[in-house]
Amino acid sequence: MRFRRKYRTPAVINHEVIVQNLVDIACRLVMLIVVASAVEVPPKTGIMFVALQYNVTYTIDDNSEQFDFYDYGPKDIATISFYMLVAIKVHAVIQECILDKISRYLQLSKLEQSKFNESGHLSLFYLFSFIWGASILNAEEFRMNLTSFWKDYPFSRMLFQEKFFYICQIAYWLHAVPELYFQKVQKEDIPRQLCYICLYITHISGAYILNLQHLGLILVVPHYLVEFIFHALRLFYFPDENMQKGFIIWALLFIMVRLLTLTLSVLTFGFGLARAENPGFSIADGNFNILPVRIGCLGAVCLTQAWMMRKFVHFQLKKWRERVKDQIPEKKSTNPKKKRTKKEPGKTNFSNGAAKTEDGASPRTRKSKPV
Structure with a gap:
């Protein structure tokens, strides 16, 4: 059968x-x-997926000029989803056309290739976001006025570039979560990447929803500059490990940006919004200027900066120990058997009444004459 x-x-x-x-x-x-x-x-x-929603047009009667502003709402989820798909497409094009060819040329290992791909994508994104954010700050002319962070709060009206910037930022960091699975990132590296991705999503979305777009923009632009310098230096570090002087500049800028972030956050949440003319809580008006929200925002910023400084100190200590270990010369291995030194021939030692040369051979004995 x-x-x-x-x-x-x-x-x-x-x-x-x-x-x-x-x-x-x-x-x-x-x-x-x-x-x-x-x-x-x-x-x-x-x-609804392609164009920005919640457009509001204001007209000034004197000059008959129209100004377009944007608000936020539930329809933004559809727009973010669309640009999330666009980010996946752009991510794949950069990976196939640029990073894969460079990694094949450098012949990197799997671990080095994973870090190289991460730094390659992030360096391009940080550079593009820094230039875009700096241009928005230059156009809106509120970068030098500290009172603009809390004056006339809530900032429920955004310009086109400002809203589009936040939509693209949230879409990019949301697309980074499934990319951990699709790019087959090593299991040991997933918690680290997932941690900073969630921090980006939380802080950028919080600034967008709580109508703190001005403060979020002025804080994220220098942060992106420092992160771009770090990942760009790491890209050059893979082919040449001797290029470590640039990390000193990055370390100084990193500390300065952390201090700037803490200073502006304390001024905004501790003094500026606390003395605002219209404190209160109203979802319809976009006003979240109450004490629990201010404490929560300030606490989130301070805890994040403390966590980043802790990671920074651990990274610097690790590099310092590696340098010290490399500078200590290896101790020469000593043989337990002592080498015999060459001694002058002809010299004899007398031990126990017998004459011996220093090399251990006894001298020739003279023949006794017959009596």
């Missing part, structure tokens, strides 16, 4: 298929949303 072998049909959707076709899936979803926004079927649904 013959037994028939049962063949299992391969799974249509599994881990490998999703990882390999992730870019195609994201690209098709983006194209579908763009086409839906152009055709408008169903009406005003596709455009």
Whole structure:
């Protein structure tokens, strides 16, 4: 009696298929949303994903000038989801066209390649975000006026560039969470990356929802500059490990930015908002200027800065110990057997009445003359 072998049909959707076709899936979803926004079927649904929502136009009667401002609301979730798919597509293009080719040329190990990919993506993102944020600060001209962080609070009206900046920031850091799975990051490295990704999402979303966009923007721009310098230096460190002088500049800037963040946060939450003209809590007006919210925001900023300084000190101590260990010369291994020293021939020692040379051989005995 013959037994028939049962063949299992391969799974249509599994881990490998999703990882390999992730870019195609994201690209098709983006194209579908763009086409839906152009055709408008169903009406005003596709455009909700692509364009910024909650547009408010103000008109000045004297000059008949119109100013467009933006508010935030639940529809922003759709916009963030769309730009999250765009970030996945851009992430894959940078990985395939730039980072993979460089890593093959450098012949990096798996651990080094993982760190190289992380620094490559983050350095490009930090540089782009720093230039974009600095241009917004320059255009709105509130960078030098400290009272702009709490004067006329709540800042419930944002310009187009300011809102689009926050939408893209939240979308990028949300896309970084599934990328840990799709990029097959090592299990030992996932908690570290997931920790700072969650901190970015919490702080940027908090500044966006609590109408602290001005303060969040002025704090995130110098922070991105310091992080760009660190990851750029780490990229150059992989091919040449002797390039360590740049990390000294990064360390000084890192400490300065931490002090700047703490100073501005204390001034804003401890003094500025506490003395504002319209304290109170109103979700409809976007006013969250009450004592528990201020304490919670200030505590979150202080704890985050303390955590970052702790990681910084541990990193510097680790590097210092490695340098000290490399500078200590290795002790020469000594043989337990002492080497015999060469001694002058001809010299004899007399021990126990017998004459012996120093090399251990006894001298020739003279023959006695017959009597």
